[in-house]
Amino acid sequence: MKIILWGLMFDEESLKEAYEYSARGVQMAPHKFQTNLLKGIEQIDNVAASVINVLPVGSYPVNYKKLFIKRSAWEKENVRPGYINLPWLKHKIQESEIIRETKKKLKNSAQEDTYIVIYHFYEPFLKCAEYIKKKYPEVHICLIATDCVPGKNDMKKYVSPKTIKKGERIVKRAKNCDSFVLLTKYMAEPLETGERKTAIVECICDEFQDACEAKSKSSNVCLYTGTLDREFGICELADAFTGITDAELWICGRGDAVEYISGLVQTHDNIKYLGFVDQKRVRELQNSCDFLINPRRPTGTYTKYSFPSKTAEYMMSARPVIMYKLEGIPDEYDEYLNYLKGETPEEIKNELVQIFAADYISLCEKADRARDFVLNNKSSYMQAKKIVEMISGKE
Secondary structure (H helix, E strand, O other): OEEEEEEOOOOHHHHHHHHHHEOOOOOHHHHHHHHHHHHHHHOOOOOEEEEEEOOOOOOOOOOEOOOEEOOEEEOOOEEEOOEEOOOOHHHHHHHHHHHHHHHHHHOOOOHHHEEEEEEOOOHHHHHHHHHHHHHOOOOEEEEEEOOOOOOOOOOHHHOOHHHHHHHHHHHHHHHHOOEEEEOOHHHHHHHOOOOOEEEEOOOOEOOOOOOOOOOOOOOOEEEEEOOOOHHHOHHHHHHHHOOOOOOEEEEEOOOOOHHHHHHHHHHOOOEEEOOOOOHHHHHHHHHHOOEEEOOOOOOOHHHHHOOOOHHHHHHHOOOOEEEEOOOOOOHHHHHHOEEEOOOOHHHHHHHHHHHHHOOHHHHHHHHHHHHHHHHHHOEHHHHHHHHHHHHHOOO
């Protein structure tokens, strides 16, 4: 069995460059999902995997400060096409290169035993899938969807005539796919998967991620790392901490709430904005904090399509996790997480005070069980095996 992954990942060198040249920061969640999936596939017997990778960065000069993205190849079978990083032109070059590289890989392969796995809704990938399906109809194409179809949820920020049209194109082109990997079961309807095969893979944890060092509770330090989007509740969470005297909130990331958070930092010593930090710094902060927190609230139908990627990462840390029960989170997670229910700053404050007053040793024991749960059930090997068995019909 041969798997060709069309991915959007970084290698070590390009990740360093992305931190330096990206105007909007680096989205690490997609990179982690794909690299963990690849690790898992490589552990499965009788499966050969290769990658055709596109660097997931914005266009020159507004969003990325490099005009030319150089070609890269590693371990013989894996390649990252080079291209001129200008709007529209980059996609045309990428499409041509993806098709060319894929045809090279298919030249000496049995079509019926070759599977192309596409990461998310990147339009050059979907356009190439349309071509490949016509040229090589026996090749199985699987689409990994990690978010709702654009324009088909109720987040006002992401619903516009432009995104609705984009979503319509995605659904049309996804008809060329034979199977789907979805984060939640609810994503099948807007993507119009119909009777085609699907697997629900809400996360893929990195089993090589070490747990945080055991510690006694210090001063109720809560850490949030991620996108600072107002619609995800970060402002209400920060407001809640203005009324708590014996706790601190550490915030890392970029987004439209930075200015608001920075204003609170000026007047409240227990709220700290640490900017956009790399993964090494994130791990250092996780080791120093008492709780990991995510303020994304269960408001709006879009939460049916959400399984925050940081959930599994938080659970792997073996630190107590505080978050909301979103509709897209399976019930099997409930016994390992500490859920908030209130949405106003006052309600959040009162619930946090109750959690802080609980026995910290018991909370850490729950966090240890959370780590064991994801290690045993959501590891890269287990989730990759689930996907491979689904696409190959060996479920």
